[in-house]
Amino acid sequence: MQMPLDSPSYLDDQALLAQFAKGDRDAARNLTLRFTPRLMRYAIRMLSDRLEAEDVVQETMLRLWHQAPLWQAGGAKIETWLYQVASHLCIDRLRKRKKGFSVSLNDIDEPGDEQPTAEAGLMEKDRQIALYKAIDLLPERQRQAIVLRHIEDLGNGEIAVIMGIGIEAVESLIARAKRNLAAILAGRQDELMKDEVH
Numbered sequence: 001m002q003m004p005l006d007s008p009s010y011l012d013d014q015a016l017l018a019q020f021a022k023g024d025r026d027a028a029r030n031l032t033l034r035f036t037p038r039l040m041r042y043a044i045r046m047l048s049d050r051l052e053a054e055d056v057v058q059e060t061m062l063r064l065w066h067q068a069p070l071w072q073a074g075g076a077k078i079e080t081w082l083y084q085v086a087s088h089l090c091i092d093r094l095r096k097r098k099k100g101f102s103v104s105l106n107d108i109d110e111p112g113d114e115q116p117t118a119e120a121g122l123m124e125k126d127r128q129i130a131l132y133k134a135i136d137l138l139p140e141r142q143r144q145a146i147v148l149r150h151i152e153d154l155g156n157g158e159i160a161v162i163m164g165i166g167i168e169a170v171e172s173l174i175a176r177a178k179r180n181l182a183a184i185l186a187g188r189q190d191e192l193m194k195d196e197v198h
Contacts, residue, residue, distance in 0.1 A: 011027070014071070014074075014078065017031065017064070021068040031078075035079065039056075039082060039083070040054070040057050042086060042147060042148070045147045045151050046144065047090055047093060047094070048136050052093055056089045056093070057086065060082055076161070080158050080161050080162060083148065084161065087144055087162055095140075131185070139180075141173055142173050142176055144163060145177055148162060149174055156170045
């Protein structure tokens with residue numbers, strides 16, 4: 001059975017949001033399915049805490065539902081707007097942590113990956129954990145830029161809109177983040193490479 005072209009799964013984001021504003025629950029479900037996994041991945045990378053990330057994603061989507069009746073067609077991309085809201089919520093939480101709140105780093109989900117051997121899988125997992133921990137040590141804005149660019153794979157123009165800065169500033173933040181990551185990981189290079197040569 002073929003779905004009609006006006007089915008929610010075939011509509012673009014703006015059309016789905018317009019349908020949701022008119023009360024279409026399937027449109028809301030489709031938008032949620034489109035954006036929640038990406039927003040969740042982003043929030044986890046920014047916060048290093050699954051429960052906090054879930055709260056951020058839920059709040060972000062709630063704000064979209066409240067915004068739906070007011071949404072201007074042809075304006076900002078919904079995806080960009082969602083990342084912008086999620087970014088602000090993540091940064092607010094990170095700032096609260098600096099004021100004395102603590103959060104566990106144990107709830108980070110690692111991406112699934114088929115490995116040829118158990119040993120190779122453990123080595124790769126160690127490298128990923130080291131990278132994620134290094135990203136956690138970056139200043140907020142550098143972490144935000146590097147996660148949006150290299151984990152979420154957004155373009156510099158979109159990142160500039162999300163962060164409210166110019167493209168040159170995005171490029172500068174990414175370059176500084178890469179230098180800082182290289183410096184942080186340089187001290188662990190021998191440890192991370194030790195099992196490759198026997």
